[in-house]
Amino acid sequence: MDSDLATRLAAAAPLAERLHGTDAIEGDAPAASARLDRWRGREPFTDPRHWAARLAAEGIDETLLRRLLAESPRSLGARLDPPEWGAWIDDDADVPVVTGEQNPFFAPVAGRLVYPAVDDVRRALTDLGKDHEVAPFDVEPVVTRLADELLWVVHAMMGRTMALRLALSRARGDLTADDAAGRFDQFMTMTREPGGRRDLFAEHPVLARQLTIAVTAWRDNTIRLARRIVADADDLARTFHDGTPLGTVTAIEAGAGDGHRGGQSVAIVHWGDTRIVYKPRSLAVDVRFARLIAWCNDAGLTLPLRAVRCLDRGDHGWAEYVARESCADADAVHRFYRRQGSLLAILGLLRANDMHAENLIAAGEVPVLVDVETLLQPRLPDDNTQLTPAERLAHTAAAESLLQTGLLPTPVWVNRDGDSVDLSGIGHRPGQRGSIPVPVLTGLGTDTMRVAMDRIDLDTPDHRPVDEDAELHLLDYADDLAAGYEETHRLLRDRRAELSADDGPLAAFAGTRVRVLLQSTIVYGTLLRTGFHPDVLRDGLDRERHLDFLWRRVARTPGLAAAIPAERRDLWRGDIPYFTTDPDGDVLYDSDDAPVAGLAVTPGLPAAMEALRAWDDDHLRDQVAVIRGSLAAATMNTAARFDYPRYDLPTVDGPASADALVEAAARVGDRLAADAYRDGGSAQWLGLSSQMGRNWALGPLTPDLFNGASGVALFLGELWRATGDDRYRTLAAEATVTIRRQIARGGGIGAHGMAGLPGVAYAFARLSDLLEDESLSHAADDATRTTLAETGRDGEFDVISGAAGTIAALRGVHARRPGGAATDAIRAAADHLLRTAAPQATGIGWTPGLIADNDLADRPLSGFGHGVGGIAWALGEAAALLDDDRYRRAAYDALAYETGLFDPAAKVWKDVRDPDGTATICAWCHGATGILLARLGLRDLVGDEAVTGDVAHALTDMRRRGLGLSHSLCHGDAGTIDAMLTAGIVLDRADLREEAARHAAAMLRTTDTQGYVCGLPFGQTAPSLMVGLAGIGHGFLRVADPHTVPSVLTLAVPGAPKRP
Known part of the structure; x- marks a missing residue:
């Protein structure tokens, strides 16, 4: 290798390799300022404490880093050892060329690295068979498959850089062939030539280094695997083949998992039709898990479970290959999920995590876990400085569930x-x-x-007990999951003494290594993948800056900073970082089995035994609720439509008194207080919540108004005003502490609509008055400014998650500070709706991204929450507020579209999510209840005559189908009653107000006899406003004092008479 190439390749060195001989650094320090500022300007390094910690982790100061960034290539090359790893770049020997439409075109550019490694593997496999009567390997087919997999890995690593160089060649006019394919071939020929290859890797030396690491690891690990196949042959035959020799290996599927510890990964080895799984780690924990499963089966499980048969060889192991098989019939599917419930109980006991779909195989009616390395997880340092004390309690409760x-x-x-x-x-x-x-x-x-x-299509793993194209509704199997969990929970706790004895199956896990996930492998994988952008392949220090994404979590969990150097080393090796611990120890080990200094963990095995001692019927009830809640959330996330809860609404003689309604609301408040996690002047809840009305999940509440903590706080504030009970005021204020902290750290909430930051701003503006806390008004202004900056990115458009909801929600902020950011945001949102309106056969419309992306409808919807009716109403509000005729005309046109969806025969507005438009509901989100509110709001704009008929139709449908659904605001009686009450006020109709009051009395009676019926499937409850308890309580307060408690269905502004 000549000195010029060696100098260029020296730039591939990571920071740690540049820290010796630094006295000899030469370079222009001022020239490094921009690079240093870019590095230091990334989160979390804008905080000087984190920047100082980052420098300390390398044992350097900022002055030295600046000098390193400024160092000239000649100085760096002179200081470092020659990069012998790059000798292949100057090797001019010919290499094969791959052709065809779907081939790893780029790999031959690194052919002088790749093909010698393949030859080394071929020779090793051949040599291993010399002294065997039956050849252990069918060498050529095995090597051909392995080499093909390697070529694709190399191709992927080079792809982004090759795309850049191709574009530059095209722009310079270097490519002169007649067609696009010919010009591509010309580019590849130029790049494969010695000069082209040298130029490529001299400009991107980090790429050359990473390719060398990957290919060398592939060669060494493949040869190691081959030797282990031969050395373990007799034990493999005894364990997996009834003692009969397995014969000749006909194929090896390498890379069947993530790479760890120098590129080692799971492989599937084929001996003809026989397959065995190789794992480059100890399987001691797998063996003990299998013994625990056998113990549970012997203890009397109704439906026996199955564990993978294993052979542990200390530093590696072998496991049986489990083939996926569909269940034979519907009853078998139910038995499959009952077994899943049993597995859940065992995994809960064992403090397992990472049991994702790829770790589970549906072997007929038996679910089989094929990777259990993450059992008995330790507790990591609990020093998340971004959580409120109450959030920490709630997160801990979720983490222990x-x-x-x-x-x-x-x-x-x-x-x-x-x-x-x-x-x-x-x-x-x-x-x-x-x-x-x-x-x-x-x-x-x-x-x-x-x-x-x-966004790429995800492969479907082998975890489903039915054929891939078969429908599977998880709620159909909730009882099976619960039954399996309950049976196994009772079995484990009834025999807990035997289970946790010194010679019992739990204690047997002591001393076995388990893997510890400090963060998701997807984070690590994304860092590796994006680390092949050409911008970070020219200089190792640029790649170091890229890998400093790892430091972002330190702002949340400073205690994990000690692990970052080990994570960084693994990523430089091309590995997913790997950590382990002993279930009964407090030491965290890195991928080299070295203790991570400064990071102690709380062992998982004693924690599991302690938890088992506390298992009782309350624990069982809570965990069954978690099972059902998670299935309910999954149903809401996946089903275009599902059955809403219903109940029998009794007939009552007259309305309930205001005092009775307030007392009912107070009972809801007491329930919320009992369910709250409270500490350090903050509050939080666990429950079903969503982001922008989607992504339902069971866990700590998000900060939003629709289904999050803001809605709960708003109700509690109204309840304090109604009762004068300081307990509710205190709890509301504590909730706002958590909400503000959630928003400050970002995430968990969108920037648009009722379910986004505007909804929070609405809640804060109202709570500022209720709680007499002006800081909440300022917090509302902050949320509003964030929304203003993001308005143009809205792709939902509707009331719940889009610009229409932004307009509606920010009226409350505008009312406090006319002409401020809220006014600008309302105007920006209305303008955004004008720009994005899609002409229809009649009028205009908008299809929310949630609907379009999931192919739920082929045209805009009717209705208030997600439909054109709500958007038309919001445009009307903007027109009234800003006196802009453009918004008035758009509201007219949108109203014309929705009018066209009315079915005069059925007297309902069609729900276009249903192919024939007949499966309609009557609710605030979809159907007549929300459309009534929209028409009432547009009455001043379009005139009484234009809305009178629609109002009558809506009221008729509400009486016919809008009661007895649930108690919720979104799609239940609280919403129907509120809308009817609003109509009575706006239209000055006492009969409607009295009718609403009677229905409220009937609903009140059912809360005593049937409990709270939230707007969630499967009888689930939630703390939230629109589908949960807070909304039920708010509904009672609204009926008790409608002129003081504004309607949240239209995000009404207090003191705006006769407007919905």
Whole structure:
């Protein structure tokens, strides 16, 4: 290797390798200022404490870092040892070329690295067979498959850089062939030539280094695996093949899992039709898990479970290959889920996590876990400085529940637009797309190839007990899951003495290593993938800055900072970081088995035994509620429609007194107080909540108004005004402490609509008056300014999650500070609606992204929450507030579209989510209740004659179908009653006000006889406003004093007479 190339390759060195001989650094220090500012300007380093910690982790100060950033290539090359790893770049020997439409085109550019490694593997496999009568490997087919997998890995690592260089070549006019494919071939030929290859890797030396690491690890690990196959052959035959020799290996599927510890990963080895799974780790924990499963079966489980048969070899192991098989019939599917319930109990006991769908195989009617390395998880340092004390209590409760196993449905990786995925062992469903866009190559094989960011389709693992295209409704199996959990819970606690004895199956886990996940492997995988952007492949220090994304979590959990150097080392190796601990120890080990200094953990085995001692009927009830709640959330996330709860509404003689209604609301307040987690002047709840009306999940409440803590706080504030009971005022104020902290740290809430920041601003503006706390008014202004900056990104448009809800919610903030940010945000939201309106056959409309992205309808919806009616109403509000005729005209046109959806025969507005438009509901979110409110609000704009008929139709439908649904505001009686009451006030009709009061009295009676019926499937309750307890209580307060308690259904502004 000549000195010029060696100098260029030296820039690949990471920071740690540059820290010797620093006295000899030469360079222009002022030139480094921009790079240093960029590094220091990223979160969390804007906080000087975190920047100081980052520098201390490397044992350097800012002055030295500045000098390193300024160092010239010649100085760096002179200081460091020659990069012998790059000798292959100057090797001019010929290499094969791959062709065709779907081939790893780029890998031959690194052919002088790749093909010698493949030859080394071929020789090793051949040599291993020399002294065997039956060859252990069918060498050529095995090597061909392994090499093909390696070529694709190399191709993927090079893709983004090659796309950039192709674009530059095209722009310079270097490519002269007649067609796009020819120009691509010309580019590849130029790049494969010695000069082109040298230029590529001299400009991107980090890429060359990472390729060398990956290919070298592949070679060494493949040869190691081959030697282990031969050395373990007799034991493999005894364990998995009835003692009969397995014969010749015909294929090896490498890379069947993430790479750890120098690129080692799971592989599936084929001996003809026989497959055995190789794992490059001890399987001691798997063996003990299998013994525990056998103990449970012997103890009398109704439906026996199955564990994977294992062979532990200390530093590696082998496991049986479990093939997926669909259940034979419907009864078998029910038995499958009962067994799942049993598994949940065992995994809950064992403090398991990461039980996602890829770790579970449906082997007929038996669910089989094929990876149990994350049992008996320790407690990590609990020093999250961004959580309020109450949040910490709530998060701990969730973390100690079945939610932590990863088996129950839950949306993860929720992006700012509300997209998410469910990767859980029970909830992962076919047809999902990743929620986080990833770089993909488009136009491969042509000179128009480029990198696009796209959400990719997710493969469906083998965890479902039915055929891939078969429908599966999880709520149908809730009773089975609960029954299996209950049976196993009782069995384990009835025999807890035997289970936790010194010679029992729990104690046997002592001393076995378990893996510890400090954060999701998706975070690590994303860092690795984005670490191949060409901008961070020119200089190792740029890649170091990229990997400092790891420090972002330190703002939340400073105690985990000690692990970052180990994470960084693993990522530089191309690995997913790997940590372990002993279930009975407090030491965390890195991937080299070295203790992580300064990070002690609380061992998981004593915690599991302690928890088992406390298991009782209350614990059982709470965990069954978690099971049912998670399934209910999954149903709301996946079903286009589902059955809403119903109840029998009794006939009453007359209205309830205002005092009785306030007392009923106070009982709701007392329930919320009893359910609250409170500490340090803050409050939080666990329950079903959502983001922008989607991504329902069971856990700590999000901060929003619709289904989060803001709605609960708003109700408690109104309750304090109605009762004068300081307990409610205190609890409301404590809730706002948590809400403000949630918003300050970002995430969990969108920027638009009733269910976003505008809804929080509405709640804060109202609570500022109720609680006499002016700081809440300022917090409302802050939320409003954030919304204003994000208005143009709204893709939902509707009242719940879009610009229409922004207009409605910010009227309350505008009323306090006319002409401020709220006024600007209302105008921006209305203008956004004008820009995005889609012409229809009659009028205009908008289809929310939630509806369009999931193909729930092929045209705009009717109704208030998600429909055009609510958007028309909001535009009318903007027109009245800002006196803008453009908004008036748009409201007219939107009203014309919705009018066209009225079915005069059925006397309902069609729900276009249903193909024939007949499956309608009558509620605030969809149907007549919300449409009534929209028409009442548009009355001044369009005149009485234009709305009188619709008002009459809506009231008729509400009486016919809008009562007895649930007690909720969104799609229940509280919403119907509120809308009817509002109509009575706006239209000055005493009969409607009296009718609403009678229905409220009937609803009140049923809360005593049937309990609270929230607007959730499967009888679930939630603390929240629109579908939960807070909304039921708010409904009672609204009827008790409608002129003081504004309607939250229209985000009404107090003191705005005769407006809904």
